[in-house]
Amino acid sequence: MKTLYNKFCWLALGLLLVAAPACSAKFDKTGLDNVTNLSTALSDLMGKAATSKFSAQSDAIKKVSADLDKAVQHAAGKKKNKEVAEAWKTMQNDLVNPFLDRWKEKGMLDKDFVKESTAQVTKSLDAIKKAEMAKKK
Amino acid sequence: MPDKQKDIEKGLDNLDEQIVGLVGKHIKRNKERYEKVAKKLHAELKKDAKRYAKLLADEKIEQRDFEMLVEGRWAQLKIELLAEASISKNKFNGIAADVLKLTVDTVVDAV
Numbered sequence: 001m002k003t004l005y006n007k008f009c010w011l012a013l014g015l016l017l018v019a020a021p022a023c024s025a026k027f028d029k030t031g032l033d034n035v036t037n038l039s040t041a042l043s044d045l046m047g048k049a050a051t052s053k054f055s056a057q058s059d060a061i062k063k064v065s066a067d068l069d070k071a072v073q074h075a076a077g078k079k080k081n082k083e084v085a086e087a088w089k090t091m092q093n094d095l096v097n098p099f100l101d102r103w104k105e106k107g108m109l110d111k112d113f114v115k116e117s118t119a120q121v122t123k124s125l126d127a128i129k130k131a132e133m134a135k136k137k
Numbered sequence: 138m139p140d141k142q143k144d145i146e147k148g149l150d151n152l153d154e155q156i157v158g159l160v161g162k163h164i165k166r167n168k169e170r171y172e173k174v175a176k177k178l179h180a181e182l183k184k185d186a187k188r189y190a191k192l193l194a195d196e197k198i199e200q201r202d203f204e205m206l207v208e209g210r211w212a213q214l215k216i217e218l219l220a221e222a223s224i225s226k227n228k229f230n231g232i233a234a235d236v237l238k239l240t241v242d243t244v245v246d247a248v
Binding site: 086095098 | 185188189192197198199201202205206208209210211212213215216217219220
């Protein structure tokens with residue numbers, strides 16, 4: 001009986017070891033590049049909301065929004081990447097887009113609001129970067 | 138203005154027990170684990186919400202800006218938790234949406 005139990009334990013351990021790598025997402029260089037590029041681009045653009053009118057930055061806003069959209073689509077298209085894809089989508093829908101809408105609505109934004117909003121985006125991107133870097137190479 | 142600030146902070150501090158109650162509404166299994174997560178979530182959000190409330194009380198930002206910052210802070214926390222993959226997303230959504238509503242309502246009532 002004990003031998004059978006031991007065999008079962010080894011079988012369970014073996015299955016666990018075989019299954020474990022299949023459950024984790026593979027390293028995604030494009031995903032990591034997206035985080036790095038957008039960290040700088042978003043931070044620079046959002047900083048301008050305190051000193052520059054929305055209309056004066058429309059080209060830069062279109063470019064960064066398009067890049068963010070590409071990053072969201074890229075993450076959504078990767079297998080076993082549900083959490084990171086949802087994180088990107090949340091950042092676009094709940095952080096960046098509302099900020100841009102507010103900027104468009106008011107023309108310019110208060111510097112304290114800009115500072116706090118930028119910090120939220122930067123910290124969120126840091127978290128996504130951490131998740132990307134934790135993927136198996 | 139300092140009185141208003143104190144009212145906001147007091148209101149936020151009094152929320153902790155209600156947060157635990159909210160978790161019970163959503164979670165039946167592993168309740169203690171999720172209560173712990175919800176308390177941590179709220180403690181972090183509360184710290185930043187107090188700073189945002191001070192900006193509002195000092196009239197450095199508008200009411201809508203304040204609400205957007207609290208909503209944004211919730212989004213940040215959700216992203217951090219998703220990145221950590223430490224909690225199931227659906228359950229987290231249910232808890233945090235209620236925590237957010239309670240936090241915003243408390244501060245707005247005080248202002």
